Amino acid sequence: MPPIWWWVRGPRSFGAKACGPGMQIICCGWRRKPAGNLWRATTMDWIGIISLLVVAAVYAAMVGFYRWLGWTRDVERRMAESFAPVAAETSGRGALAEQLNKRLAHLTFAERIERQLVAADSNLSVGEFLLLRIGTTLGAFVLGWMISGMPISGLALSIIGWIIPGISLRRKQAKRAKAFASQLPDMLTMLIGSLRAGYGLLYAVAVIEKEMPEPMASEFGRVVKETALGYSIGDALDHLVDRVQNDDLALVVTAVHIQSEVGGSLADVLEIISKTIRERIQLKGQIRAITSQQRMTGSVLTGMPFLVGIVLMVINPEYMMGIFQPGWVLAIPIGATIMVIFGNIVMRRVTTIDV
Secondary structure: OOOHHHHHOOOOOOOOOOOOOOOOEEEOOEEEOOHHHHHHHHHHHHHHHHHHHHHHHHHHHHHHHHHHHHHOOOHHHHHHHHOOOHHHOOOOOOHHHHHHHHHHOOOHHHHHHHHHHHHOOOOOOHHHHHHHHHHHHHHHHHHHHHHHOOHHHHHHHHHHHHHHHHHHHHHHHHHHHHHHHHHHHHHHHHHHHHHHOOOOHHHHHHHHHHHOOOOHHHHHHHHHHHHHOOOOHHHHHHHHHHHHOOHHHHHHHHHHHHHHHHOOOHHHHHHHHHHHHHHHHHHHHHHHHHOHHHHHHHHHHHHHHHHHHHHHHHHOHHHHHHHHOOOHHHHHHHHHHHHHHHHHHHHHHHHOOOO
16 A cells, blocks of 8 residues: 555646556656556555544543543542552542453563552553553554555554553653652751751651652652551651662661661661762762763764654655655665664663662
């Protein structure tokens, strides 16, 4: 099936040559098929468009019904969930969401996705996230098939559609984790000051909730709420470590556990840990400055092929369109894009140094 733009863009009025029956018409470098093939291609275009609209409509209906069930739950259910443990808090979902999440609860990959969603502070459940991935995959498959006319192109594009939500989730998780790590030294300073002033650990945590910015405030707010629901301060801090997945915070929580068992000055121990964390952050900054040239080189090498392709498209569009014609020639741009992305991942791994 030829691409849509191949039929939408008609030939110019000049330069047309009359040809005999069964021959093709060539106008200004554009080749038009005979009437029978044109009708067949146009029909296939409409089939692709209708398929895309059907997939979008079904996906929108599923998401709408999914949300509607969550919004129409009764008062008793809202009250029950409002008093549920904060560690498992989610936005309101209906019976369909609960059944889907129960079926996925025992699966390892579902637990991993749930940890990522919690770490990214996302309101989606595991079922909703998988529904989103399926929708983007089907939409990308139909779009690729409709544009290129080949199922193999739709399959290649569907892989990208499946990967994009995961990449977006990981980027959001990394951004939140980076913000939390940057606020950790200031949080320890505030915690140490509260402890030296004679306040208890729980009150110091409540002060952090009120005074620190996001995401530190919301995370320690959950700790305060969990202690109000009956959890010990140690268990609530353990839940915080599970959500954030920060090694420095795990060291702080370990010090809290040791102090609660053997006694001693928690403020002095936390002050030593705070100094170590600040030195580690300083070392990470030095490593980032040293590897800045390598990271910039990787970014330039990644963007160069796309920039050259855009320039060639502007200078000589007919030449560039030769690799986007229906057929196996589409493997050239698809394969090149995959190799560029793979090379960028390798370069990022090389320049990433853990401290």
